[in-house]
Amino acid sequence: MAKRLAGKPVVEKIAEEIGGRVASLADKGIVCGLSLLRVGERPDDLSYERTAEKRAESLGIEVRKTVLDEGVSQAGIEAAIDEVNGDESIHGCLMFRPLPSDINEQAVCDALATEKDIDGISSAALAAVFMDRDFGFAPCTAAACMRVLDYYDVPLEGAHVVVVGRSLVIGKPIAMMLLRRNATVTLCHSRTKDLAAVMRAADIVVCATGRARMFKAECFSPDQVVLDVGINFDEAGKLCGDVDFDEVEPIVGAITPVPGGIGSVTTSVLMAHVVEAAERTTSA
């Protein structure tokens, strides 16, 4: 039986860290402000929004919601971003994506001030991740994976990590973050040959394809640490990861569950980034 790398204690640890920092900021008269920017009424967005609101509330972070009509124009979204940029009571902004398909999403992302881009969606933030520079914020999901690895003391130096999925939300940024910690990183994707064999050879596997239970027993080997980043629904409507947990859990050394794994930590990382953004305004 694998060790279960639950998100809960990581969430609790982050909450504890944040608690003191929010209090220190309050002493200086600063209330952390989180902007949630949503276009339309997609159920996924609404669900994440509710989670973020609750979490923020419990931590003393103030939430400002902006909801735009699904038919909003490019200029309309960029005006909302400008408002966020200009509002000193807002320290960080989470914009739900994808935006409607007629919108130039990258232009919107790049309009967000780097110091308020707490989910690493702007080119400047991603450049910093690529270049190992300490400014801006990394995408929250990638940062959440790093938090989980560190919380459970998974050695990264010299470890061989296979990352499956090459998105800018998780695959590429986490590859850079792991590389910075001296891991050897293999980036895989849908065109990788003998994917199962490549995965089996790794010390750590990060699964980030967004396909329900696509990774079965043949992709894993004993003692591996498996991070399952997927948040999918199966045919029965049940929440599940990219990994077939029931099949894989008996084989590997440690694995994050879904739900209750990386996803739960991601929201906490978002809050930590808001607090960090607020702190940076005081030291600037």
Place this chain on the structure above:
Amino acid sequence: MAKRLAGKPVVEKIAEEIGGRVASLADKGIVCGLSLLRVGERPDDLSYERTAEKRAESLGIEVRKTVLDEGVSQAGIEAAIDEVNGDESIHGCLMFRPLPSDINEQAVCDALATEKDIDGISSAALAAVFMDRDFGFAPCTAAACMRVLDYYDVPLEGAHVVVVGRSLVIGKPIAMMLLRRNATVTLCHSRTKDLAAVMRAADIVVCATGRARMFKAECFSPDQVVLDVGINFDEAGKLCGDVDFDEVEPIVGAITPVPGGIGSVTTSVLMAHVVEAAERTTSA
């Protein structure tokens, strides 16, 4: 005996392509302008400068040299960059690096206008490489490796490429460029465990560590394609790559020599980027 992936035919092909494009630009009254910006008198820089000047001349590209004193200030270098940015007769700029250690090099790189940054040194250009966006220019050495692979019809889709070295000049950007072409990419470095075994398992190996002849026979296997990006001098003062060519060449399927390999193509790519930059000004 391995197939020798010489740079010469690649250089000739690029020169041929450029020839027609320089002529078309001339028809529109545009002479391609290349700025070479150098601080101090480092022999490496002088040597690369001479090569670039000669190559530019032979292609009808005009060179403007700016030489700053080694003791130049941050403001002094940035003023030189501003001049390049503002000069319409200059389409691209190559700045020799590293800059003196008291200079904030990244700030200087980021001061260069993205459209004139033909060696991909600015954060914006590197972000574009990371994000697979088609603007700016990739670092020339990484682009030269891609040119060589394509010239010799090395299949990239699904190929497993091991890149040794994680610099922003070559390792990281070429990893992204290969990933975009659907290769599976492993990024290795000085802390990689069992490096030789990892290298032996690859279809293509890119060696970019800058250590003279550090890669011996044990790092390679039959049929591999080896790109040697190193430009080093051995104890005897002889130019050599990162790969021990004499030892490795009999084993692998194909290999780039040093000299006469990637390095020679890099200068050509720089020229191609200047021409491309000049063309972009006409379509803007």
